[in-house]
Amino acid sequence: MSQFTKYFVFLLCASSTLAMFDESTLSDDMKKMFKILHDICVNQSGASEALINKLKIAEFPEGDKNIKCYVKCLLVQTGAMDLQGNVDVEAAMDAIPDALKDGIRVGAQHCVAKFDHVTDHCQKAYLLVQCLYEVDAEAYMMV
Incomplete structure (x- = not known):
């Protein structure tokens, strides 16, 4: 797993609360990598920036396949x-500090396990991220 992947997964799974997360604390290199990832996934999915911004504040709009495929692309x-x-x-888990891994x-x-049966990969990814938020809102982060 690349360093970027580890850092992204860590932010996605184990950051502080979204409202408290300050993107200015990211290095310029990390911001560039996130921008590249974002651009790749917007290009592949066709997701709108408006809906991506909703995800960043833990709003999960329904009915838009593109935003779901954006999340799949990220994963x-x-x-x-x-x-x-x-x-x-x-x-x-390789990207998560040991103290946080178990939770x-x-x-x-x-x-x-809850969504293993879902066959649409975009829907599955979206439901997984939404579930992770519901299980532990304090650990949710979307970049």
Whole structure:
């Protein structure tokens, strides 16, 4: 797992509360990498910036396939989900500090099991991220 992937997964799974997260604390290199990832996933999914901004504040708009595919793209690009829609919780755990792993692992395993039957990969990714927020809003972060 690349350093970028580890950092992204860490932010996605284990950051402080979204409202308290200050993007200015990210290095310029990390901001550039996030911008590249964002641009790739916007390009692939066609998601609107307005809906992406809603995700950043933990609003989960329904009925838009593009925003769901944006989330799938993020998970695939970072290695948290493969192209067959399988989620690798343990791979994501590599990026999490040891002190936080157990709690995050339990929540992630719960969410993965809850939506394992979902065959639409975009829907599955979206439901997983929404579930992670519902399980632990304090650990939610969307970049």
